Amino acid sequence: MVLVFEPAFVQAPEHRPKPIVSEASKIPVIDLAPIYLLDGRLESPLPPELEDVVAQVEAACREWGFFQVINHGVPPGVVERAWAAARGFFALPPEERRRVRRDEANPLGYFEAENTKNVRDWKEVFDMVVYEPAFIPSMSADGEDADEPIQLRNRWPQSPPGFREALEEYAKATEVLAFKLLELIALTLNLPAKRLNGFFKNQTTFMRLNYYPPCPSPDLALGVGRHKDASALTILTQDDVGGLDVKRQSDGEWVRVKPIPDSFIINVGDIVQVWSNDKYESAEHRVSVNTTKERFSIPFFFNPAHYVMVKPLDELLDENNVAKYEEFNWGEFFMARSNSNFKKSDVENIQIYHFKKSN
Numbered sequence: 001m002v003l004v005f006e007p008a009f010v011q012a013p014e015h016r017p018k019p020i021v022s023e024a025s026k027i028p029v030i031d032l033a034p035i036y037l038l039d040g041r042l043e044s045p046l047p048p049e050l051e052d053v054v055a056q057v058e059a060a061c062r063e064w065g066f067f068q069v070i071n072h073g074v075p076p077g078v079v080e081r082a083w084a085a086a087r088g089f090f091a092l093p094p095e096e097r098r099r100v101r102r103d104e105a106n107p108l109g110y111f112e113a114e115n116t117k118n119v120r121d122w123k124e125v126f127d128m129v130v131y132e133p134a135f136i137p138s139m140s141a142d143g144e145d146a147d148e149p150i151q152l153r154n155r156w157p158q159s160p161p162g163f164r165e166a167l168e169e170y171a172k173a174t175e176v177l178a179f180k181l182l183e184l185i186a187l188t189l190n191l192p193a194k195r196l197n198g199f200f201k202n203q204t205t206f207m208r209l210n211y212y213p214p215c216p217s218p219d220l221a222l223g224v225g226r227h228k229d230a231s232a233l234t235i236l237t238q239d240d241v242g243g244l245d246v247k248r249q250s251d252g253e254w255v256r257v258k259p260i261p262d263s264f265i266i267n268v269g270d271i272v273q274v275w276s277n278d279k280y281e282s283a284e285h286r287v288s289v290n291t292t293k294e295r296f297s298i299p300f301f302f303n304p305a306h307y308v309m310v311k312p313l314d315e316l317l318d319e320n321n322v323a324k325y326e327e328f329n330w331g332e333f334f335m336a337r338s339n340s341n342f343k344k345s346d347v348e349n350i351q352i353y354h355f356k357k358s359n
């Protein structure tokens with residue numbers, strides 16, 4: 001066993017999971033079949049079937065910041081091979097997993113000691129970037145960014161066989177879906193479908209394998225503490241165990257996302273919140289664990305290039321809707337957030353509300 005329960009995992013009483021998590025009001029499920037039936041051409045005027053999909057995405061982003069998609073176009077065999085890779089990797093002996101452990105110089109690979117908001121998560125992960133090398137700003141010891149971006153490369157384990165190929169294939173197929181969703185979101189904002197695509201040239205997208213072992217104290221600890229994803233969008237597949245809880249925007253209740261076979265869970269990240277000038281919110285979520293079942297999930301964090309300056313989109317602004325955020329550099333924001341997950345610190349990690357204007 002890699003994880004041994006200790007005080008570092010204990011959540012403050014107000015953040016511990018309650019025994020009953022509401023499933024009453026369901027996260028929306030959206031059928032994406034129309035976008036593929038119509039060759040995926042998202043040009044106006046849109047046919048009525050597509051107008052309907054856009055309307056559903058708009059409502060889901062506005063009311064929940066979360067939704068599930070079916071008929072999403074990622075082939076089932078691709079998803080199955082990614083699952084086999086994830087299960088195979090976490091079934092390796094702990095010393096094998098540690099051979100690709102992340103360190104200060106390279107944050108990619110295996111890790112079992114991540115914190116969310118300074119409390120340890122009951123999980124093990126494997127991280128990889130989708131495009132190599134990924135360029136990110138380098139930080140000097142005093143936290144100032146240095147001139148040259150650093151290049152990150154993936155760490156691939158020797159086994160299980162086919163691990164790298166399976167995950168690269170999955171990443172490629174999921175990226176196609178990510179662009180489709182990005183285009184749908186642009187349409188929901190009354191923008192041309194491809195308005196946001198350019199930000200993803202030289203993207204810093206990364207993918208994670210999450211493994212949540214059974215936990216002796218699921219009432220005290222969380223698999224991932226409450227957080228918002230820094231990404232533009234996150235595309236996640238989970239197994240049938242369940243444990244992802246979303247904070248419902250209408251009343252702040254935690255709602256469990258019901259596993260649906262062959263679906264993906266989509267959530268709006270911080271970047272879309274800023275681009276949309278708070279029309280859409282990056283919803284808070286967390287992972288509950290249990291005493292008996294291990295759980296796996298694979299999030300794909302769709303992130304722009306490191307040099308992208310994130311700010312509310314000009315076309316959405318006027319005298320009645322003034323920019324609510326100062327612009328910030330994506331790469332620096334991303335690095336500051338990842339560093340805080342790596343090391344415990346006394347200060348809160350960086351959040352988009354730190355860039356909120358006081359108008």
Ligand code: OGA
Nearest residue numbers: 210224238244287297299
């Ligand atoms: C994450 C996350 C949810 C899950 O890794 O950011 O929210 O269900 N994971 O594992």
Ligand code: NI
Nearest residue numbers: 227228229285
């Ligand atoms: Ni998350």
